[in-house]
Amino acid sequence: xxxxxxxxxxxxxxxxTHKTMAQTGKQWSLKECVDYAFQHNVSIKTQQNAVQTNKxxxxxxxMNLLPGASASASQSYSGGGRSVDPFTNTIVVDxxxxxxxxxxxxxxxxxxxxxxxxxxxxxxxxxxxSEFDVETQKNTISLNVVSAYVNMLAGYEQVTVAEEQLKxxxxxxxxxxxxxxxxxxxxxxxxxxxxxxxxxxxxxxxAQTSLDLARLQIQQLMQKPVEQNFEIDRxxxxxxxxxxxxxxxxxxxQTAEKALPQVKAAETRIQxxxxxxRITKGGFSPTLDMQFGYFTNYSGLATKFAISGAExxxxxxxxxDANNGVVPVxxxxxxxxxxxIGFNSQFRDNLRQSLSFSLNVPIFSxxxxxxxxxxxxxxxxxxxxxxxxxxxxxxxxxxxxxxxARTASKRYESTQKQVQSLKEALRANEQRxxxxxxxxxxxxxxxxxxxxxESDLVRAKYDLVLRIKLLDFYLGKGLDLN
Numbered sequence: 001x002x003x004x005x006x007x008x009x010x011x012x013x014x015x016x017t018h019k020t021m022a023q024t025g026k027q028w029s030l031k032e033c034v035d036y037a038f039q040h041n042v043s044i045k046t047q048q049n050a051v052q053t054n055k056x057x058x059x060x061x062x063m064n065l066l067p068g069a070s071a072s073a074s075q076s077y078s079g080g081g082r083s084v085d086p087f088t089n090t091i092v093v094d095x096x097x098x099x100x101x102x103x104x105x106x107x108x109x110x111x112x113x114x115x116x117x118x119x120x121x122x123x124x125x126x127x128x129x130s131e132f133d134v135e136t137q138k139n140t141i142s143l144n145v146v147s148a149y150v151n152m153l154a155g156y157e158q159v160t161v162a163e164e165q166l167k168x169x170x171x172x173x174x175x176x177x178x179x180x181x182x183x184x185x186x187x188x189x190x191x192x193x194x195x196x197x198x199x200x201x202x203x204x205x206x207a208q209t210s211l212d213l214a215r216l217q218i219q220q221l222m223q224k225p226v227e228q229n230f231e232i233d234r235x236x237x238x239x240x241x242x243x244x245x246x247x248x249x250x251x252x253x254q255t256a257e258k259a260l261p262q263v264k265a266a267e268t269r270i271q272x273x274x275x276x277x278r279i280t281k282g283g284f285s286p287t288l289d290m291q292f293g294y295f296t297n298y299s300g301l302a303t304k305f306a307i308s309g310a311e312x313x314x315x316x317x318x319x320x321d322a323n324n325g326v327v328p329v330x331x332x333x334x335x336x337x338x339x340x341i342g343f344n345s346q347f348r349d350n351l352r353q354s355l356s357f358s359l360n361v362p363i364f365s366x367x368x369x370x371x372x373x374x375x376x377x378x379x380x381x382x383x384x385x386x387x388x389x390x391x392x393x394x395x396x397x398x399x400x401x402x403x404x405a406r407t408a409s410k411r412y413e414s415t416q417k418q419v420q421s422l423k424e425a426l427r428a429n430e431q432r433x434x435x436x437x438x439x440x441x442x443x444x445x446x447x448x449x450x451x452x453x454e455s456d457l458v459r460a461k462y463d464l465v466l467r468i469k470l471l472d473f474y475l476g477k478g479l480d481l482n
Contacts, residue, residue, distance in 0.1 A: 113282025155211030
C-alpha cells in the first residue's frame, strides 16, 4: 500500500510539475508555431527559390525587348612572305607589321512575330503561378501544424481527465480501506479497487505518453529541434459554432475553388500554356532585324609624306617657241620624307559606320515550327487536365471534410449524453458501494465506463474542433482557434 501511494504521489507530482512548467515557461501560440514553421521549412524555401528564379527570367524577358550591343578589339602581327596591308589593301612582301581592329555594334530585333512580347507575358504568368505554389505549401504546413496543435491540446486534457480519475479511485481506496478495517466491507472490494487504481495509473502514463508524442510531432512539423519542455498556449477552447455544417458541400467547394492558391496556380498555368502557343506561332512569321556598327582600324605600315619645302625639277615635258626651238618645262616638286601615321590619327581618321536591315522569311523549316506548335497545344491540354485534377481533388477533400465534420458533430453530441448518464450512474453506484449495496466489481465497471466515455468525449471534442476549422478554412475564414 505504501508503495502504491508513493507511485501515486510521483504521478501527481509529475502532473503538477508539468502544469507549473506550462504556466511559467515559454508558451508557444498557434501563430508563433506556424510562423516558425514558415521560416524553417525547407519546402517553402525551395518554392521561394523557384519564385526568385522565375522573377529573374521575367526580368530577362523584359531586357530581350531592348537592342543588344557589343564591342570588340583585336591585335595581330604579320611578317614574312606576302601579306595584305589593312591600311591600303595592297600586297606587301617580307614586312613585319602590327594591325588593330575596333568595332562597336548594336542589333535590334524589330519584329519576330511578337515572340518577345508573348514571352514576357508568359514569364509573368509563370512567376505568378510559382507564387501561388508558395501559398499552397504554406497552407499545407499550416493545416498540419494546426492539427498537431489541436492534438497537443487534446493531450493536455486527456492527462487532466486521467489525473482526475486517479484521484477519485485513490479516494475510494482510502474510504474502502477504512470500511475493511472496521469490518463493514469485504477485503475483496478493496483488492478490486486497488486493481482499478493500478489501471488508472497506467491510463495516466498512457495519456502523458500521448501528450509527449503530440509534442514531438508539432516540433518536427515546425522543423524545430525537439525540446522536452516545449509547451503551447492553452486557450479556453470551446466547440465552435457549427454554422459551416449548414453549408452545402457544393457551396463550400465553390468558395474554396475561387480562393485557394492551388486552383489559381493551375489556372494560371493554362494561361501560360496559351502564351506559349502564341510564341510558337511566331515562328511562322518573318523576322526583321536592324544592325548598326562603328568601326576603325590601325596598321603599322600606314605612312604619309611630310613636306618640308619645294624645288624646281625638269619634267619630261617641253614645248617649242616661235623660232621652233625646244623649250624645257620645269615643275615645282615638294620636298619631304615619308612618316609613319600615328595610332591616334589612324583611329580617328579611319572611323566608319554602317546601318543595315535584314529580313528573314521562313519558307520551310523541316516541319520544326509545326512540331513545336503541336507540342505546345499538347502542353496546354495537359495544363487543363492538371487544373481539372486539382479541382476534382479539392472537391473530394471538401466533401470528405464536410462528411467528417457532420459525423464528428453527431459523435460529440452522443458522447456528451453518454458521459452525463455515466456520471449519474457512478454517483449512484458510489453511494450504494459505501453502504454495501453493491460490490466493488460493479463500482469499478461503472467507473471504467465513465473514464472511457470521458476520454472519448475529449477526443470527440477536439476532433470536432479540427473538422469545423477545416471547413472554415475552405470557406476562407482562416485557421486561428479563436
